[in-house]
Amino acid sequence: MTATLCLLCIPLRFPPNRTSFSSTSISLTPIRAQNQEIRVCTNRTCRRQGSFQTLETLSALAPPTITVNPSGCLGKCGAGPNVAVLPDGFVVGHCATPARAAEVIMQLSGGVSDSLGVSKSLEALALRKRAECEVEDGNFSQADLLLSKAIELKPCGGIHIIFKDRSIVRLALGNHAGALEDANEALRVAPRYPEAYICQGDVFLSMDHFDSAEMSYSTALEIEPSIRRSKSFKARVAKLQEKLNAVRTQ
Template sequence: MNAIHLSSIFQQPFSSFLLFSLPKSKPFNNSGIKASSSEKEGRNKEIRVCTERACRKQGSLDTLQVLSGIVPPFVSVNSCGCLGRCGAGPNVVVLPGPVFIKHCGTPTRAAEVMAFVCFGRDDVEEESRRSLEALALRKRAEDEMGNGNFCEAHRLLSQAIDLKPFGGVHIMLKDRSAVELAMGNLAEALDDAKEALTIAPNYPEGFISQGDAFMALDQVDAAEKSYSMALELDPSFRRSKSFKARIVKLKEKVATANLA
């Protein structure tokens, strides 16, 4: 998959790429305030990206990657089969609706789709730009984390969060929690994990991060609850080697505590 690059904003209005008009929707609240059940139901939307051969050749996998990186907590992004109109790809459909969107083959266009879903209007260039910039910073931070440059990763993630993108903040907070943990800032790591879960209450990786912070603080009961919640939300963690290693470490800590 190609690396994500920022693109210049298209001059053509976004609405010209809609095959049907998109119903107006209220903006997502990404400020860290937990949404009520009724708010979640009203905001629940899904974006599906065609990843069949024709759309793949036109860049739909990159579109899927960008949308997944800037998604707000109450929008889901998934791949799907052919949506027709193969010559106008990559094609995207927004549900409920359905609303079909054509020519979604650049990071800018993908960000405009997400912003349009969130805000229900087409004057979203500034929101799209900030969200793409934040995503690029997060990707750079991930590289720095992989190289062990945690201070630089922390700086990049903080810069990305400060941009106040319309989506992906919970992912950035989860990543920064891991960085704080690696730097030995245990309380800050827990704070970031908790904030990620405040924004996205059903975020499995957020519970993993929270569990890791609790483990580092020797709060094994709280860590066990966090890991259990992550597993409940995403049973596929059972097959994860890293998750299994966490459970082994947790059991060892529990056994040590029982002997004390």
């Protein structure tokens, strides 16, 4: 869900007379009136030039108003990896490094693309990835520390994912108030972020606030109906039903 990428490569259609190409410098006008989409060429040439890594970095750093998807060939194959920005139809070439990807996100978000901002955003991303490894090893306290450091860096995007991740960690540590606060903060940044609603529901379920848990899960399902088929989501619903049945039989 978070940072879920469309598996179908959609052909790019530029608006008439709005296509431009930048290979050495980025000059993008942020569009605040509507959401934006970044399409990353994953065709053969750009793929060899590292477009999958670019796709991963852009997806991790994108704020809620920017979606990132793979794309077919955007042309200019020798200047890849190429990314296109819709709806304006800008194409940015040589987007082969994490720093270059961060610059694109920062400018589209309306921020100043300076080296310090890029560095902080990439450091926050690295901390989040380290935290994921700590969670896999069951080191939740260390993961909490790493995610808190990532939040303090104020990255250009993806902070709603960091808050969601810390909500999961804090729930595992038994910090219900902190977990709920983080889930709510993720939703403040990204109001239609289904994974944050699931985290919110998990906290409510752990606190035996069954009506609130049901509302959170239902909202997540309304936003992203495909989670209905998820084993983990089915398990959550079953656990909620089990607890409700236990209360009713008392």
